[in-house]
Amino acid sequence: MSLTTKRRVAVHELKKHATGEDGWIALNGTVWDFSDFAAQHPGGAELIVQHLGKDGSEVYNEIHSPALVQRHFGEQRRIGELEASDSPMPAKEGLNKRQQHPSLPPLESITSLHQFEAAASPALTRKALLYLSGATEDGITERENRKVYSRVMFRPRLLQGVGSVNTSTQFLGLTLSCPIMVAPTSSNRLFHRDGEVAIARASQRFGVPPIAPTMGSFSLAEISEALGSGRPFFFQLYANRDRSELTRTLDEARRLGARAIMVTSDSPVLSKRESAKGSSTLILSSSDNESEVKTSGPGSGPPLGSELVRQVAPPPVNNVIDPDLNWADIQWIARHTGLPVFVKGIQRAEDAKIAAEIGCAGIYLSNHGGRALDTTPPAILVLLEIQKTCPEILTKMEVIVDGGVRRGTDVLKAICLGARAVCVGRPCLYALAYGENGVLRALAILKEELTIAMQLLGITSLDQANPGFLNTSRLEKLLPSMTLDSSDIMSPRLYFQPTPKL
Numbered sequence: 001m002s003l004t005t006k007r008r009v010a011v012h013e014l015k016k017h018a019t020g021e022d023g024w025i026a027l028n029g030t031v032w033d034f035s036d037f038a039a040q041h042p043g044g045a046e047l048i049v050q051h052l053g054k055d056g057s058e059v060y061n062e063i064h065s066p067a068l069v070q071r072h073f074g075e076q077r078r079i080g081e082l083e084a085s086d087s088p089m090p091a092k093e094g095l096n097k098r099q100q101h102p103s104l105p106p107l108e109s110i111t112s113l114h115q116f117e118a119a120a121s122p123a124l125t126r127k128a129l130l131y132l133s134g135a136t137e138d139g140i141t142e143r144e145n146r147k148v149y150s151r152v153m154f155r156p157r158l159l160q161g162v163g164s165v166n167t168s169t170q171f172l173g174l175t176l177s178c179p180i181m182v183a184p185t186s187s188n189r190l191f192h193r194d195g196e197v198a199i200a201r202a203s204q205r206f207g208v209p210p211i212a213p214t215m216g217s218f219s220l221a222e223i224s225e226a227l228g229s230g231r232p233f234f235f236q237l238y239a240n241r242d243r244s245e246l247t248r249t250l251d252e253a254r255r256l257g258a259r260a261i262m263v264t265s266d267s268p269v270l271s272k273r274e275s276a277k278g279s280s281t282l283i284l285s286s287s288d289n290e291s292e293v294k295t296s297g298p299g300s301g302p303p304l305g306s307e308l309v310r311q312v313a314p315p316p317v318n319n320v321i322d323p324d325l326n327w328a329d330i331q332w333i334a335r336h337t338g339l340p341v342f343v344k345g346i347q348r349a350e351d352a353k354i355a356a357e358i359g360c361a362g363i364y365l366s367n368h369g370g371r372a373l374d375t376t377p378p379a380i381l382v383l384l385e386i387q388k389t390c391p392e393i394l395t396k397m398e399v400i401v402d403g404g405v406r407r408g409t410d411v412l413k414a415i416c417l418g419a420r421a422v423c424v425g426r427p428c429l430y431a432l433a434y435g436e437n438g439v440l441r442a443l444a445i446l447k448e449e450l451t452i453a454m455q456l457l458g459i460t461s462l463d464q465a466n467p468g469f470l471n472t473s474r475l476e477k478l479l480p481s482m483t484l485d486s487s488d489i490m491s492p493r494l495y496f497q498p499t500p501k502l
């Protein structure tokens with residue numbers, strides 16, 4: 001059936017197609033054939049089953065871009081247009097109430113990344129807040145991520161003539177205005193109707209490439225279209241367990257012009273998320289201080305059987321991610337695409353070495369913002385481990401660090417230890433409640449803080465940053481004992497037992 005064909009579908013007809021094998025769903029006025037699709041839905045089969053024979057627009061629009069269904073199904077599964085008089089759904093525009101929520105204070109009044117959380121929380125739905133603030137089990141890694149930077153002290157040099165500062169850096173042959181990017185995150189329409197498109201545009205205006213996610217509310221094609229042809233972006237990959245789907249995704253990323261593939265490798269299975277921040281009071285809290293954070297520690301989760309527990313149970317998206325992904329697959333991804341590949345989620349020096357040995361263009365040190373394995377080390381500690389045991393890696397590869405980066409001083413500490421760039425996750429999602437301008441402001445605040453920190457430290461460009469500007473003695477005692485003698489670290493070859501699947 002062609003796009004121009006206007007078959008009319010009455011509501012009573014839609015209702016007749018409500019089974020798994022013969023199921024239709026109306027979305028924004030168009031009726032689609034969802035027969036035999038439920039089990040493939042990355043957001044869970046139940047959501048599809050619940051809406052068969054019905055209008056699913058409200059739930060669909062909260063998380064997906066209007067164009068997703070057309071892009072995914074093409075014309076093949078398009079049944080026709082729902083008869084207007086029968087349509088129980090709202091108009092296409094204005095479906096997402098959060099375009100500019102009246103409770104949001106003026107953007108100009110926000111002067112630090114911390115303030116975005118307090119400003120945006122009242123404007124976000126409970127679901128969005130729980131999703132955004134979630135961390136694994138007791139949230140120990142998530143808290144450590146934020147605390148760790150305060151344990152590193154600067155050692156400034158005086159009288160260096162710091163009147164003019166340049167924050168730009170080279171990354172994969174691109175010049176970035178600043179070594180700060182937005183971390184890739186899924187389902188961004190929960191925070192603003194423009195979702196990943198807003199983040200991509202803000203990144204572009206800021207002068208850094210966006211990292212488009214696999215599980216975005218908007219498809220990669222929509223994101224790259226919003227950027228304009230030839231404009232650089234990176235692609236975060238969740239490797240699909242269906243190899244033909246993985247190949248299709250990679251081919252599309254290459255065709256659309258992705259400059260690198262960042263393979264998220266820290267979440268082969270879904271982690272257990274019991275509470276977002278311990279209680280709904282804390283979710284709405286603006287403060288990041290120690291006493292409040294403590295209440296989200298072990299044993300402080302919501303009462304069993306409470307609504308909160310049910311709501312924050314992990315979404316069933318992992319019916320698509322391949323838990324058997326291995327280093328040989330990383331090599332295959334690099335060969336197949338011909339693109340620079342990063343491994344996202346590196347949490348120890350040995351894995352950094354393997355990535356270097358097999359020819360990755362970079363490593364992305366991350367514990368998924370404390371949303372993967374709890375009690376893993378903050379990325380900055382892993383960076384220090386690399387600095388102590390295999391510093392040559394830091395010159396061979398591009399190194400990104402994320403988790404808990406909230407201040408310009410955090411950025412500068414990571415750069416001094418050898419990172420090329422940092423990424424920021426949650427604060428940019430709170431800022432997204434303001435749309436593109438909110439994300440741009442968050443990035444600009446961080447850049448301003450970085451500039452001032454560089455001047456106060458006594459440097460005028462990032463290539464002058466080095467470990468000598470830091471006192472890391474409080475972190476060194478947290479390093480694994482083997483790092484005291486780097487020869488104890490096993491050769492990557494001993495770890496690398498490829499079992500090629502492709």
Ligand code: HEM
Nearest residue numbers: 042043047051056059060063069072187215216217315317
């Ligand atoms: C071709 C059709 C569809 C495709 C390709 C698709 C794809 C996806 C993907 C990739 C995700 C996981 C990432 C994300 O959260 O954005 C997801 C989640 C989700 N989808 Fe869909 N979807 C489709 C149709 C629908 C429909 C018809 C509905 C509702 C009626 C729906 C509701 C949801 C919801 C609510 C989630 C989030 C689940 C959660 O984590 O709470 N989707 N979908």
Ligand SMILES: Cc1cc2nc3c(=O)[nH]c(=O)nc-3n(C[C@H](O)[C@H](O)[C@H](O)COP(=O)(O)O)c2cc1C
Nearest residue numbers: 132183184185186264368369402403404424425426
């Ligand atoms: C709501 C949310 C969704 C995320 N989704 C993804 C994702 O789809 N892919 C991925 O590689 N990382 C994902 N992450 C992890 C981020 O890329 C990043 O590693 C983390 O947020 C950094 O920590 P921070 O939030 O403390 O800055 C997500 C993080 C959050 C908070």
